[in-house]
Amino acid sequence: MSLLSDLVNFNLSECTDKIIAEYIWIGGSGIDIRSKARSLPGPVSDLSKLPKWNYDGSSTGQAPGEDSEVIIYPQAIFKDPFRRGNNILVLCDCYTPSGDPIPTNKRYNAAKIFDHPDLQAEEPWYGIEQEYALLQKNVKWPLGWPLGGYPGPQGPYYCGVGADKAFGRDIVDAHYKACLYAGINITGVNGEVMPGQWEFQVGPSVGIAASDEVWIARYILERITEIAGVVLSFDPVPIQGDWNGAGAHTNYRKKAKDTSRTGGQLRTWTRTLLHP
Known part of the structure; x- marks a missing residue:
């Protein structure tokens, strides 16, 4: 157990530039959380430097067995409190191989609403x-x-x-x-x-x-x-x-005092994102 503990807490920066990125996404129930890890050649702080990845959606209730590949797109980076060092947690959302958001990807439409200039002006x-x-x-x-x-x-x-x-x-x-x-x-x-x-x-x-x-x-x-x-x-x-x-x-x-149609959509998508 002492050796296991030593390995779990091992500081990778002492021997390699590589880091571990834990890719995290929401499963088919809308509340279950899934994740898997991959090695990257060095520290990453820019989302655009993170590769997309894939997983078997038939095992998470998000794709049929005959066409099970789901692609995950990195959307947010956090420091990893478990592996520490330069290792990271990567929040992702989910798409088909052709680039369409899968039905359980609630973040996709929410992001479009949050990116609307009127809502950005409201500073929600x-x-x-x-x-x-x-x-x-x-x-x-x-x-x-x-x-x-x-x-x-x-x-x-x-x-x-x-x-x-x-x-x-x-x-x-x-x-x-x-x-x-x-x-x-x-x-x-x-x-x-x-x-x-x-x-x-x-x-x-x-x-x-x-x-x-x-x-x-x-x-x-x-x-x-x-x-x-x-x-x-x-x-x-x-x-x-x-x-x-x-x-x-x-x-x-919000900053704005009026209640716009877009603001109503914003509240609806917030409830959807947090309360599947």
Whole structure:
């Protein structure tokens, strides 16, 4: 295990100019996150220097088996908090080999709207509040809950402190710091109403960068819970009964005072991007 840990934390810059780029995209369900890694000859900070790549869409619910190739286009670069150094996370969206966006590529049309000059003049600011639950791996029951039973009623858990109120704070804090390292504009975290439930906030971020940052923050959280052996749930109703649900609340502010038709489209696409 010591050797494995040494290799995982090995600083590649000591022996090679090559870096690892983790290409990340949204799968066929609209909420599942997929990724795979590739080597690049050196550090990259310019999107135009990143190659397109491909994957088997029949394995993600995004293409038929007889014509399964999907092409991923890099759209945003973040620092990799897991491999560190010059290694990067690359958020991508998905296209057919002929260059058409596949049906699950919601970012394509959203980007066209965000690029509209009228919307750029409005300077749309977003603050996203992402709630989630942490579940025990083998039983899919919230972290900190007695197996087959329930904790005390809601009340003391929201922003709570203490071993009997806050479950999974180490995961939450690791995620917070990893997002800051990656360059995500994460602005805070807090315990939520249901025990084992937490929230992080991203923003204010301008335009489509807000959804890009939220998706990468979700990816980083998935990776951290993977390491911790805990299951991450964005289920809006993770537990039936008198327990708090989860969502991604969207706060929106624009510079212009009028409400244009394009602005209405903007809000619609924001909801689509964040709440499939």
